[in-house]
Amino acid sequence: KPVQAQDRSLDKQATKTTTPTLGEDQIKKLIHDAKEDILRELQQGKYDKSEGTGEPGAPDQNPETVSEKIRAGFVDQMMEKMKHEFKEQLKIKGLVNEIKNNLNPHPFRDNRCECPLFILKVDELMDVSTCEDIRNALSLLNCSADLMIVTAAKDIQLAKEYCYPPREPIDYSLAGLYHDTVLKLTSQQKNEDSYNPQIFHDILYECEPHEFCMKVFTHALYANPKRSGEELQKLHSTLQALPTTSFNNIAKVMVKFSYNDLPKEYKSCFLYLAIFSPGQKISRSTLVARWVAEGLTSKEDWPSSMRQANRCFDALVGRCLVHPADIGTTGNVKSCIVGDPVHGFITAIARKQHIVETRLSHHLARHFSIFNDLQLRSSDRIDKFFQGLSKSSQVSLLKVLDLEGCQCFGGKNQRYLKDICNKMLLLKYLSLRRTDITQLPSEINNLRELEVLDIRQTAIPQHATANILLLKLKxxxxxxxxxxxxxxxxxxxxxxxxxxxxxxxxxxxxxxxxxxxxxxxxxxxxxxxxxxxxxxxxxxxxxxxxxxxxxxxxxxxxxxxxxxxxxxxxxxxxxxxxxxxxxxxxxxxxxxxxxxxxxxxxxxxxxxxxxx
Known part of the structure; x- marks a missing residue:
């Protein structure tokens, strides 16, 4: 009975507090919700029985009196809460009225307004009840209204609860963009493992905010969309287990994912790029010719090897493992660049597999075949190599000598080219481009295995090439x-x-x-x-x-x-x-x-x- 009496008192006070601005239904709902809260919390005993007396656990007071004081204090708290809610509702009602006053009348419907679009930007996702309150407030407009909630938060599951009627939220994040692309790529493939496509979303969101990592993953799927659920789950677990979500850590995982899927020959060609410096522009024609000269392609004849090498180059560009630097009129990539994260990855593997000679630094390694027995210190200049060339026995197996840009043939050093022609009889690739060479000796015809001779941008006399006879030259x-x-x-x-x-x-x-x-x-x-x-x-x-x-x-x-x-x-x-x-x-x-x-x-x- 005391509780019922308090309810009636509450109804009267609440009625006095309201103003005609609020709708009758809203007022009734507020009062009803408040009564339910009071009844529920009183019945569950969710209050401090020492409240109201100011003296914790005072034993000399009448228990009924104490109980009445506690209830009265609790009701006062609820009344303050209701006052606050009424004020909030009045604010909302005022905003709604202001919006109504600024809406244009509907051109075809009497006493109706045009459908407005509300864009609400929130930093963090609010709870669903708040979203419902906003929808209820918009219903007071007496016209159709659209609400767009824009947030940078990543909780897609919670965002789904915002959508009314229920639907998938629109994801305009980088990860969302790539996720849409991945779903299109994989939708045409038969899902034999019956894996949950959500795994693509999870992997991409582990890559945020690093677009390069998302791009490598997406392009790897484009190259080979038939992926097993086990493979994808393993990738996701690896990303989750990273000690830090730094760019280098994530990039290494994603590059490895793409690398593992490459054909064997393509892997060797990819690792070969470790001999160049990161960020260095690498000519396509130079690179594919060197791949072929090094024997990194499995085809025996030159045309087939070149076709395979060009397909490999296109595959590396297509997987975003190398970046296009120059693109020709016909759309072909004419040169590429190896970025820092990729270069670090391939250098580590190339050294383990002895594809890159650990004894040679980048400024020397790029000049020679990858398989060599040269004894040069990283501090040595290329001149040091030529000074002992005439007596060296370590150069006979070299197949590639790329001296582009080297200024080491001045004065008496023109003889170095003769030494090359007499000692490196297995050479297949010789580049003298942009060197200070001024002579092309007759000994050039000793290089019977030579397939590429590059003498562009040199001062070699025009008549010097007239006597060249190299039957394997391509x-x-x-x-x-x-x-x-x-x-x-x-x-x-x-x-x-x-x-x-x-x-x-x-x-x-x-x-x-x-x-x-x-x-x-x-x-x-x-x-x-x-x-x-x-x-x-x-x-x-x-x-x-x-x-x-x-x-x-x-x-x-x-x-x-x-x-x-x-x-x-x-x-x-x-x-x-x-x-x-x-x-x-x-x-x-x-x-x-x-x-x-x-x-x-x-x-x-x-x-x-x-x-x-």
Whole structure:
């Protein structure tokens, strides 16, 4: 009975406290909830029986009096709570009225307003009851209203409880973006292990905020979406077990996940990148040629090996294990960079597998084959290597010598190249690009295994290449220091027709018209850069050569040099036009307007780049 009496008193006081601003239903609900709280807590004894007297456990007072005082104190507390809630409701009602006053009337419905959108930004996810209160407040608008809650919190499960009607929350985080991509990649695959796709979400959120790690994971799934549940769960457990969630720790785990899935040959090529410095721009053509020269591809013949090496390069770029540095007009990545986390990962493995010689520092290792017995200290310069070269027995097995940028051939040191040609008879790759070499000795023909010779941006005389005869040569890359001095371009070798394995012949000059005709016998030639006089005989033979190579040429650069009597004769009719030509460059003072139609006629639809 005393409790019922208090309830009636509470009803009366609550009624006096309210104002007409609140709806009747809201007032009744507040009073009802307060009564329920009082009854529940009194019945459960959730109050301090010493309250109200000020004297803990005073035994000399009447128990009924003490109980009444306790109840009265408790009811006072509840009344204060209700006053606070009423004030909050009044604030909400005031805000709702203010919003109503600013809403535009609905164009088609009388006494209705346009549907507003409320965007609520919260730093931390609030509890669901607060969200319900907000929805209830919006219901006072007497019109449809949309509520968007934006938060940086990561509790997706709690965010789901916000959604009304129930649905998946929209995740605009980086992890959410990659999660959507991963679900699309894997949705087409049959889930034989019946694993929960939630595992992708969990892995990606372990990677936050490091986008590189998410990207490596996503691209690894793109390369191979058929992953077992055990494999994915193991990856997630590894991420959870990391001592710290630093970028380097997470990146190492994700790079390893992608690396483990690579074919064996691709792994070797990937580890080979450890010889370069992190952040160094690496030319694609240089890299794939070195891979092949080192024997890192499983194919026996050069064309098949090059195709495999190029596929490997594309795979590493596609998995984000290396970053594209330069992209050509046709969309091919022309150079790449190895980032710090990847470089640290591959260096550690390469040293364990003895792919990288631990005795050589980066500034020396990049010059030589990865398998060598060289005894050089990290403090040694490249000069030290050449000083004892003539007496050394450790260089005979070297297959790669990349001296690009080395200034070590000055003065009497020009003899170093002779020593190279006499001692390194198994060389397959020799780059003298941007060195201070000024001579190309006849001993160059001793390198019978040589497949790549790069003498670009050197001061080697133009006539020095005329006597080259290397039957296994695949790439002859030449070009003077001054790119505008076409007259100084290297000569086409006299016996070029014997070098039938040639695939790339760049920036070579025809001394005689028959030099151009001989090039037409190189049926594996993919890239040709030729400098020729603007003479009838030269241009006729050049067009005939291009016709002969119509099924293999992909890149062509023609530079013509003006002469006293320029070409005026009509070009001959040729049997074939290039079929797969992708890149064309025509430079000089020739009547290039007459040349261009020759290359765009026929059925060639591959041409993507033209430079005049």
């Amino acid at each position: 790439r002859l890359l030449s070009g003077h220091i001054d790119p505008n001095n076409f007259g100084s371009s290297s000569r086409i070798p006299h016996r070029i027709d014997k070098m039938v394995s040639m695939e790339v012949l760049s920036n070579v000059k025809a001394q005689q018209s028959y030099d151009l005709k001989d090039i037409g016998k190189l049926w594996q030639l993919r890239k040709l850069g030729v400098v020729t006089d603007d003479k009838d005989s030269h241009l006729k033979n050049l067009l005939q050569t291009i016709s002969d190579l119509h099924e293999c040429l992909r890149s062509l650069s023609i530079t013509t040099i003006p002469v006293a009597t320029p070409c005026e004769a009509e070009f001959p009719d040729v049997k074939n036009h290039p079929k797969i030509l992708e890149s064309l460059s025509i430079k000089g003072t020739t009547q290039n307007g007459r040349l261009l139609p020759f290359f765009i006629e026929g059925n060639n639809n591959k041409l993507a780049k033209i430079k005049l």
